[in-house]
Amino acid sequence: MEEQLFGTSLRITTGNNNNNNNSGTVSKRESVYCQQFQQYAHQLDAVNEKRERIVKASRDVTTSSKKVIFQIHRINRANRGAALQQAERDLHAVQSIHVRRVAQELKANETWKYKRAFSPGMQEFVEAATTLEFCKTGKLLTLQQLNASLSHLKDVSDAPFSISTGDYLLGVADLTGELMRLAISGVAAGQREVAIAVCGFVQALYKGFSQLPNTVDIRGMPKKMDLMLQSLIKIENTCYAVHVRGLEYPEDMIVNALEHEEIDSDQEA
């Protein structure tokens, strides 16, 4: 009895051994299941490995897009032409190297399967591209224009890669944060007109966003809209400060005051 018991529990815990008692059918069934699951393992492996490659490419899109944005913040009256050109080149590199890597992993029906893996990268890329466009022309780069510039990137089935509406909207929401920084640094550099231009632009953006229905499909939209409103308020306060106090105080005092307000409100939050 005890031997049997011992033999039985040994068989159970080391499921792979084949010297079982009345086990002809048992080990056969086990190997059928294992064969089946090996197929599943291959499928899962393929999916997981692709997802990892896409995540890595997306992270690179993010870091290189952020560099473009930093480059844009470095633009001043003196270096404007050269700095803009550099930013253009950098943005093009982001697209042709890193966004391409994402595009090349995706088959036609797989965009939504791997969406979460590359969405952050695309949002950051949209943010960089729209920030640059605003600096160049004061206009909003449309999704159509952006996707036209990407149409040379093909996915596995040779269809052009495109950025989704959701990612575009989230990226543009982030754009307002960068514009807020541009407005404040513009005032510091003595260019009050930048703040005023930014203010009108972001007000129009916010109006557009507020009218969008059904964004339940787009993850994180409510929070981004909150942040957008806060950026807009900071921009409006900047314009107010420039207008009301600008006649009396020099720029850097205004900027100091604004930055203090910013620090205070960040600490409250």
Add this chain to the structure above:
Amino acid sequence: MEEQFAEFRAELDETGSVYEQLRIIAANLDSFIRLMQAALMPIHHCSFPQVKEKVKGYMSDLCGLYAKLAHVIKDKPGQYYRYHDLWRNQTSTVVFVLAFLHWLDTGGLLTHTETEALLNLDPAVFGIDLEDYLIGLCSFSNELPRYVVNRVTAGDYNCPKEVSTFLGDLYTAFRTLNLRNDHLRKRFDGIKYDLKKVEEVLYDVKIRGLLNGPSLQATATGHESNVATSHQ
């Protein structure tokens, strides 16, 4: 700028309505599956044929609901994963119920492909995500310790041996997967605790000599003994 946002409004209205259509069907699916699961639960104290008939009665409506989901999506290739969260949990529960039923019927494991066939699903259009299937199997495993305990109480002393063999094989098969540290991995870890509980019941039954005792007339498949011993 306004033009672009007007276009977005129209686009989001459309995708919003697709989402709403799917959400409603998925909500129906959800309450339907609860009914189906409730119909299966008496297996813990009733005979299999009774329960089997009741559960099978739900199948055609279930297939209909999945067909409705498939119909909404079929013109939009690749959107399965866009809305996948709407039916992810429900599908895992369906797999659990069907796998349990299949095992009670045949003693075997329902495969991924067989599950899709049972639901009349065409994987190219609307299939069952592999992870949903695997998680459904984990839920099935979770149910087995309780089933075994109740079977033994009802006098079916062969059940623990069969279940522990089956679950052991399932666990071995699962170990061939390379899992990441995600939800599936946690559920997979649960299987070994289920196996342990079943082995404990097997041990209880064995050391009391019950295996070769009263139910000696129980034949090769425990399912017949299930039927035989439960009409008491």
